[in-house]
Amino acid sequence: MFRIRFHGRGGQGIKTASQILGSAFFRSGFEVQDAPRYGAERRGAPIFAYVRADRSPIHERGVILRPDLVVVADESLVPIPAAGVLQGVTSNTLLLVNSPQTPELWQQRLKLGAPVLCLPVESEGEDRAGLPHIGATCAGAAARLVGVVARESLVQAVEDELAKLGADELEFNLDHALAAFDAFSRHAGRVQEGAAIEAGGYARPEWIDLEPDAALFAAPDVEGAATSEGAKTGLWRTLRPVIDYERCNRCSWICSTLCPDGAIRVEADHTPRVDYDHCKGCMVCVAVCPPHAIAAVSEAGARAEESPA
Amino acid sequence: MTRQLLTGNGAAAWGARLARADYVPAFPITPQTEIIETLAEWIDRGEMAGRLTTLESEHSMITAAAAAAATGVRVFTATSSQGLLYGLEMIYTVAGWRVPFLLVNVSRGLATPITLEPDHTDVLAARDSGFLQVHCATCQEIVDTVLIAYRLAEDPRIRLPAIVNQDGFYLSFTREAVELPAPEAAQRFLPAFDPEAIRFRASRPLSQACAVLGASSYSYFRYETHLASLKALDVYDEIAEAFEQEFGRRWPPVEAYRCDDAEIVFFMIGAFATKAREAVDRLRDAGVAVGLVRPRLVRPWPAGELRRTLLRKRAVVVVDQNLSMGSGGVLHAELAATLYGQPGAPVLLSFVGALGGRDIPPEEFFEMARLAREAAEKGEAPAPRLLYTAQELREMRKLQAVAHAERKELP
Numbered sequence: 279m280f281r282i283r284f285h286g287r288g289g290q291g292i293k294t295a296s297q298i299l300g301s302a303f304f305r306s307g308f309e310v311q312d313a314p315r316y317g318a319e320r321r322g323a324p325i326f327a328y329v330r331a332d333r334s335p336i337h338e339r340g341v342i343l344r345p346d347l348v349v350v351a352d353e354s355l356v357p358i359p360a361a362g363v364l365q366g367v368t369s370n371t372l373l374l375v376n377s378p379q380t381p382e383l384w385q386q387r388l389k390l391g392a393p394v395l396c397l398p399v400e401s402e403g404e405d406r407a408g409l410p411h412i413g414a415t416c417a418g419a420a421a422r423l424v425g426v427v428a429r430e431s432l433v434q435a436v437e438d439e440l441a442k443l444g445a446d447e448l449e450f451n452l453d454h455a456l457a458a459f460d461a462f463s464r465h466a467g468r469v470q471e472g473a474a475i476e477a478g479g480y481a482r483p484e485w486i487d488l489e490p491d492a493a494l495f496a497a498p499d500v501e502g503a504a505t506s507e508g509a510k511t512g513l514w515r516t517l518r519p520v521i522d523y524e525r526c527n528r529c530s531w532i533c534s535t536l537c538p539d540g541a542i543r544v545e546a547d548h549t550p551r552v553d554y555d556h557c558k559g560c561m562v563c564v565a566v567c568p569p570h571a572i573a574a575v576s577e578a579g580a581r582a583e584e585s586p587a
Numbered sequence: 588m589t590r591q592l593l594t595g596n597g598a599a600a601w602g603a604r605l606a607r608a609d610y611v612p613a614f615p616i617t618p619q620t621e622i623i624e625t626l627a628e629w630i631d632r633g634e635m636a637g638r639l640t641t642l643e644s645e646h647s648m649i650t651a652a653a654a655a656a657a658t659g660v661r662v663f664t665a666t667s668s669q670g671l672l673y674g675l676e677m678i679y680t681v682a683g684w685r686v687p688f689l690l691v692n693v694s695r696g697l698a699t700p701i702t703l704e705p706d707h708t709d710v711l712a713a714r715d716s717g718f719l720q721v722h723c724a725t726c727q728e729i730v731d732t733v734l735i736a737y738r739l740a741e742d743p744r745i746r747l748p749a750i751v752n753q754d755g756f757y758l759s760f761t762r763e764a765v766e767l768p769a770p771e772a773a774q775r776f777l778p779a780f781d782p783e784a785i786r787f788r789a790s791r792p793l794s795q796a797c798a799v800l801g802a803s804s805y806s807y808f809r810y811e812t813h814l815a816s817l818k819a820l821d822v823y824d825e826i827a828e829a830f831e832q833e834f835g836r837r838w839p840p841v842e843a844y845r846c847d848d849a850e851i852v853f854f855m856i857g858a859f860a861t862k863a864r865e866a867v868d869r870l871r872d873a874g875v876a877v878g879l880v881r882p883r884l885v886r887p888w889p890a891g892e893l894r895r896t897l898l899r900k901r902a903v904v905v906v907d908q909n910l911s912m913g914s915g916g917v918l919h920a921e922l923a924a925t926l927y928g929q930p931g932a933p934v935l936l937s938f939v940g941a942l943g944g945r946d947i948p949p950e951e952f953f954e955m956a957r958l959a960r961e962a963a964e965k966g967e968a969p970a971p972r973l974l975y976t977a978q979e980l981r982e983m984r985k986l987q988a989v990a991h992a993e994r995k996e997l998p
């Protein structure tokens with residue numbers, strides 16, 4: 279059975295990637311299970327999706343704990359433990375990272391013995407994380423790496439999933455899926471189908487008997503501001519809101535009130551300031567500002583400008 | 588017949604469409620929303636006849652569903668978790684009206700703490716209401732079961748509303764290959780609803796669901812609802828037979844997998860039962876005689892079928908994806924009541940797990956099977972276990988340390 283996990287951020291088309299790959303497998307005669315997994319947060323939040331494909335009916339269910347291929351659409355997720363990118367990755371897992379770094383550098387960094395491939399950089403300074411076609415690109419690359427999906431099946435799969443978006447969108451995504459499919463021809467079939475866990479000689483679960491903790495401790499409470507302060511949700515951003523203070527008319531409440539994260543503070547002179555440590559990049563403020571004083575700029579571009587490495 | 592990839596929510600919506608539901612009262616809740624969105628789109632585009640109305644709460648939604656059913660139309664609705672609980676007063680109320688309609692529940696763990704992922708504590712809160720309750724484990728099963736459940740609910744011998752349950756995320760958002768019944772075949776299997784006398788006529792006043800102020804008449808009506816539910820066991824078999832003839836797929840009240848020569852049997856409902864089935868295959872590879880019993884019908888409770896399947900097994904591993912606070916797993920207690928005092932009753936082991944979608948990895952099934960063999964040898968069941976690992980507690984402690992960072996005295 280093939281077990282494949284896609285990681286990215288809400289808004290990057292990760293669910294679509296899993297569905298394109300799922301359909302491509304299905305059209306190649308495989309039994310398929312594909313599913314996204316997300317929490318209450320949407321745009322910018324870490325999400326993942328997964329695909330199982332096998333020649334016989336699939337009874338495994340739930341998230342994939344031991345993936346054969348992990349595709350990472352946004353490299354900034356790799357070091358975030360909660361994103362779970364590296365969960366269950368072994369030397370038998372192939373990692374495909376959308377990154378301008380080299381595979382060698384990733385291998386050194388991760389020290390997992392897992393082979394790494396990188397999606398080719400397309401153009402300098404582009405907001406890689408925010409690329410609208412990154413889901414299709416990831417699916418196209420994955421379809422080639424598994425080695426059992428024909429180009430024609432990928433074309434049909436992209437049509438199955440994206441025809442509803444209209445001809446232009448479809449063509450745009452199809453081009454990128456096929457470009458990735460072709461770019462990885464050298465690596466076709468690199469993904470090894472993992473075996474099922476065997477019942478003879480399995481690792482015994484470390485079950486424990488939970489004790490009743492004091493109620494004060496066992497209630498699901500979060501104390502004080504330190505925790506939300508400490509969670510740097512600014513890392514989620516693929517787009518950054520930038521206020522043009524020439525245009526801002528100091529209305530003093532619209533953006534700051536409607537920001538779902540309370541990430542805009544208004545100073546005594548009515549000047550709004552975005553707290554970039556915590557702004558998630560949802561673009562609500564961009565949409566609501568009456569004089570259109572807030573622009574959405576590429577986060578990667580803005581970061582590159584801040585620290586030209 | 589062509590197969591296509593469909594989510595559990597998509598399959599549920601197709602079930603309603605193939606059943607030609609006339610009326611869909613709706614209220615959104617994750618992870619159910621996609622069902623009503625899909626139906627709304629179809630109705631809007633004229634691909635499905637019928638009418639969809641959004642209500643202001645699940646309480647009103649259930650009331651509207653039953654009230655519409657009481658006028659003799661076919662009604663479909665759906666909810667999940669807290670939504671089901673919010674409608675619970677009416678769930679219990681309308682079952683006694685003896686009007687049939689169908690509610691798809693997309694299981695999701697209950698608050699507190701709030702979560703999105705599934706367990707069955709939500710739907711089991713409706714267990715004693717009088718609604719028939721059928722649990723699905725695959726997307727194919729969902730569309731098929733919607734048709735079966737309508738026919739069961741509408742049978743004049745039964746006339747009870749029905750809940751078809753699917754698990755959030757692991758069915759609702761998971762695509763699998765589904766063979767959709769052809770509309771003509773669905774129509775043959777499930778003809779238009781014949782409401783007989785419950786047809787509403789403005790010119791012919793009728794008081795339905797009257798109050799009674801006497802214990803005997805009260806008891807009569809409560810017993811009758813109970814007996815109708817039990818009657819559904821026989822009627823279900825007829826309907827499953829007819830379904831198989833029409834579509835070639837068999838949906839028994841209790842699915843028994845590799846049970847004939849099994850000494851140890853896993854006992855589970857819902858989507859994660861497929862994980863137990865996978866574990867059965869792996870254990871069989873390793874030479875262990877195990878099987879899986881998965882009741883689809885939870886109400887009525889197929890006691891006879893369960894006795895036939897489980898008596899004279901050595902041990903049964905009950906994995907409850909629910910928790911009755913202060914007691915334990917609901918299915919464990921129900922199964923104990925079914926098998927207690929019967930000749931050849933197996934040892935029953937109780938595991939509670941997969942709450943809020945917590946995974947049950949294969950190793951845990953293997954370990955449960957090992958403990959079951961041990962218990963069978965001893966003739967004594969170990970204490971019920973809440974599935975939780977040292978690693979999970981370590982992670983929990985880390986979260987608690989952060990959550991309580993500003994509290995002075997940490998324990």
Ligand code: SF4
Pocket residue numbers: 519536537538539540541542552556557558559560561562563564
């Ligand atoms: S509203 Fe603006 S400032 Fe607030 S999180 Fe969204 S993008 Fe950031």
Ligand code: SF4
Pocket residue numbers: 521525526527528529530531532533534550566567568569570571572
């Ligand atoms: S909403 Fe626009 S005008 Fe008002 S404070 Fe914010 S940036 Fe300035």
